[in-house]
Amino acid sequence: MRIVVTERAETSADSDPSLAAEAETRRAADSSERAYNTIRKLLVEFKLKPGERINEVQLSRSLGVSRTPIREALNRLASEGFVSLTPNRGFFVRSLSTEGLLDLYEFRSIIECAAFKLMCERADDSEIDRLRSYWEAIVDAYPDQPPDVILAEDEGFHLLIAELSGNPELVGQLSSINARIRFIRRIQIEHPSHDKAQITSHSAIVDAAVRRDAENGMKLLREHIEMTVSATQQALKDALLKVFAPGNGADLKRRRRARDA
Amino acid sequence: MRIVVTERAETSADSDPSLAAEAETRRAADSSERAYNTIRKLLVEFKLKPGERINEVQLSRSLGVSRTPIREALNRLASEGFVSLTPNRGFFVRSLSTEGLLDLYEFRSIIECAAFKLMCERADDSEIDRLRSYWEAIVDAYPDQPPDVILAEDEGFHLLIAELSGNPELVGQLSSINARIRFIRRIQIEHPSHDKAQITSHSAIVDAAVRRDAENGMKLLREHIEMTVSATQQALKDALLKVFAPGNGADLKRRRRARDA
DNA sequence: CGTCAAGAAAGTGTCGACACTATTGCGTTC
DNA sequence: GAACGCAATAGTGTCGACACTTTCTTGACG
Structure with missing residues (x-):
């Protein structure tokens, strides 16, 4: 994988410039919600590919938040059928056969x-x-x-x-x-x-x-x-x-x- | 509200009667899952009443785990329509009119x-x-x-x-x-x-x-x-x-x- | 050369702490 | 006495850290 969503875009081929990280010292308060939308977008756009394992650390770095909101978003997405969860192994992009x-x-x-x-x-x-x-x-x-x-x-x-x-x-x-x-x-x-x-x-x-x-x-x-x-x-x-x-x-x-x- | 969840008398559905006293200082590894089942049971049995605000701290104390697995469980339950989430105000038991x-x-x-x-x-x-x-x-x-x-x-x-x-x-x-x-x-x-x-x-x-x-x-x-x-x-x-x-x-x-x- | 095991690395699951927000309780003013 | 702040409290949202598990690497042994 390799998602680049942060400001330091390397292979910014077609990444969406919508989420500027406006990184002030200010804490977010709705990181979960934003993470949810962002990850869902990644799924929808095939940036995260079917069957692939989702790396929480990488994702959290990409989105500039900690793993907590990432995990909350992934849990919601799991309930909705976008991803699946295997204990101790993490979240996987649900392959839509x-x-x-x-x-x-x-x-x-x-x-x-x-x-x-x-x-x-x-x-x-x-x-x-x-x-x-x-x-x-x-x-x-x-x-x-x-x-x-x-x-x-x-x-x-x-x-x-x-x-x-x-x-x-x-x-x-x-x-x-x-x-x-x-x-x-x-x-x-x-x-x-x-x-x-x-x-x-x-x-x-x-x-x-x-x-x-x-x-x-x-x-x-x-x-x-x-x-x-x-x-x-x-x-x-x-x-x-x-x-x-x-x-x-x-x-x-x-x-x-x-x-x- | 007053929830009393006796230490390990949970969903006796098919829980293994495995070691209980032996692992005292041991960490759980599936707290989220257990929290999910337990909270869902509380909802199903009206221990948590429709419309009521859910206090995460109280719940976490009752279940003997930290707030993290509680929140993960609540997020899943929110996706499934059991509870609703109001930003900065927390989770509420969904009232089934x-x-x-x-x-x-x-x-x-x-x-x-x-x-x-x-x-x-x-x-x-x-x-x-x-x-x-x-x-x-x-x-x-x-x-x-x-x-x-x-x-x-x-x-x-x-x-x-x-x-x-x-x-x-x-x-x-x-x-x-x-x-x-x-x-x-x-x-x-x-x-x-x-x-x-x-x-x-x-x-x-x-x-x-x-x-x-x-x-x-x-x-x-x-x-x-x-x-x-x-x-x-x-x-x-x-x-x-x-x-x-x-x-x-x-x-x-x-x-x-x-x-x- | 291939197999396998032990250690290293990577990654998940959970925790306690802290920042920020909503709510409650109290004192002040009219 | 009621409305209005305003401090104190309770509660949520997020973070970094650490324990435990899985996966990868390396090196000994056949």
Whole structure:
């Protein structure tokens, strides 16, 4: 590994300049929170690679904090499924295998369909109209946005459905799922295979919502999600090839240990 | 609050009765894990009451460890929804209001129905037979078991369905839900309103599984869960009345001096 | 040459201490 | 007597240190 996040950037090829360490003599007070966000970002961006062991000391040096907030962040990330913890051996980046990915998308499909159905049953007209106007407000510019914006708007769309279901548990679950697959979705959006079929999907879903047609809406959602799975799989393979690519393979030592994650 | 955790009388679930007195000056090495289990148990058993602020120092003294493993455990519990964290003010026991309970049961219903459907589609005959034999092996003695056993067997039944769905995410989610509502379910089982209708429900669900009748099975599951919700609500109210001093009404107004030892 | 064991190095798990923040209790002013 | 500071206290957030465990290195032995 070798993360460089501090001010003394050596191989600052593509590191994010966002976290300036403003290192005064002042203590932070929210180091854990920042560590959580930073580490999650590292995971999302493949800076920490699947299956890799996470070195707390290195991380703490990189982030300029002690190991305590690092460990708190890692514990949270472990609960959320980003990393796994092996006693006395430390945290490992959870490898998201292809089948694990399918499971996650399947789970997402379940949540979203249920949310849509509940929304149709419970949301009043003004709430449904919020969904419609949310989508109408962004649909025109949608295809021309940068990937990050597309991703955020898409997540917002689906999250709004979850909110309108009236069940906060669904909102929380969908948020968690989104976080876990965000890096893959981003890869997929940037991948050449990404087409604009999402737009018609979303529009059709809005129509179904307005008509309170739960059955049809769920079908659309299922297809909408399944459609992206195959494309995503290919994009993921390409991305993994790029990450684990040639020369830098020095990190990959032969470690024959059965470590499921 | 007043927690009294006797030295090593913890979750007697399957703890090894190993050396206790021998290792006096020995350090633990898995304090976090034990703290996690112990605190979760305190939450489940209402020793820590909904809305109450959690005092880390007190807890650490009670458990005989430093605050570090306590905080790691609390962080995990926060990710899992047992407690909430307010910056600079600490951890609070998450109050499970009645509506929060309904949301949780609704979520559970969604997960279970989806799992049943997937099981019908994917599990082979021998796996379905595992479900049948699991239930047949316990059905006769079921009504006469103590509450803890009933609870464990019931959870095992539903968890097995989740496993047979082939999606590990569903298993994890259901486990998490189970943990969060376990204390309520236990209260409900001990409550006089608890009847034995569960048995016919489970048997009918097994039948539907054998016939691979996903539609009917999901309907049964939904009813099975909904049936317990109303009974649980009443049981919960009684339990809360018993836990909180009579006639308080307010959820989290409880303030206690830290003077008690 | 390869195997293996003992020691060295690296890394995790836990602790006590301290800085900073929120809360409580007390005295002052109007 | 009530509102408002203002000191004292209690409690959280973070740190550096150290004990214990795992992993790597080295060197003796077959």
